[in-house]
Amino acid sequence: MPDTKAAYDAVATLYADTFRDILKTMPLERSVIAAFAELVQTHDAGPIADVGCGPGHITAYLNSLGPEAFGIDLSSEMVALAQKAHPDLRFEEGTMTALNLADAELGGILSNFSIIHLPPAQMPQVFAEFERVLASGGHLLLGFYAGDDREPETFDHKVSPAYRWSADRLAELLRQAGFSEVARLVREPQEGDKRQFQQIYLLMRKPVTPTT
Template identity: 65%
Template sequence: MCSMAPSAAATIRAVSESFLLRDTRAAYDSVASLYAELFRDVLEILPLERALLAAFAELVRAHDAGPVADIGCGPGHVTAHLHALGPVTFGIDLSPEMVALARQEHPDLRFDEGSMTALDLDTGSLGGILAFFSTIHLPPRELPAVFAEFGRVLAPGGHLLLGFLAGDDPQPQAADHKVALAYRWPPDRLAELLRQAGFAEIGRMLREPHEDERFRHGYLLMHKPQES
């Protein structure tokens, strides 16, 4: 059997990625209003997440290297919470409907349409990146490139707080997400991918699912080391 030419393989992969982005965008557009209603006040019942966000905000403020981008911000409820803690924070989301709702709900904050696979941001322009369960829909092969993109836009000494669905298997496994196909990741494997992208780990947290949740929630707090 002859192997596929590299250019043909790259074209097929690019088409596959474009369909993935299109499908994920359409899925979240279709549930945007319901999603915003369900999650508007969710942080009120998540004390551990509030504590993590407060610690993240403190680290970002102490370094003072630039604003925070909430990548995959949805309707903007976490963006607004983090902004209220002190760091200048803006949101980016793939879904136009989500961005429209975020702008309507939080007219004093900035929200942009965009994809984490190719951020329309200058290199080293951010002091922090918040990615709360926004990378879970990416096929595992795509995460290294996205983490490299995070590293590109983050200033040296900047911080990343990543939320993900946690699994026990040694490799990522597909999860039955209610909106779009998602993946559960073993924390060690995800942390290793971030280290390969140039990040250093500060800490991590695993939380058991609440009554209305199906999967454990994991969080990795990372930073981009200062250039020597």
């Protein structure tokens, strides 16, 4: 995904300035992220990786809630800004198609609108990678823009080409990768939203492996 990396490198400072305090204005998003963090912490299966962390503002919020959290991003400029803003946290470059993590290393994965730039054909590979690095009973929280029930739809994203997805289609791909659905949140477009699309969070879990 070199084009996506270059595009976010180019706008990293503007992006960080724009979204640094965005969670303060998003109570529903804060609540679903907080519920996810509590579930991960209760199961205590490992840290949370914020995959596609950008400038690290949500990684820092997750960490403030209790569980250990760290960030991964494709953009080296985003990672540098995240490290500068949150020097006490861990941030690293990486791609969600091949995470530099051990099998079953994580208790949770947050992918907050970071899958939207992936070509649809890569989605099964990414979900298989998420399943690989999550521990038994680990949770995945996936945020994205909603499309209809047909093929994923492209839309005008100011930074890099992006896609909208049917929630049911993504949930089915996740089930095929070995996840079960816990919950979903659908937020209707609000006044002032630049994109008049539904925003969806899918909360998924990797089944607990029975011990013998």
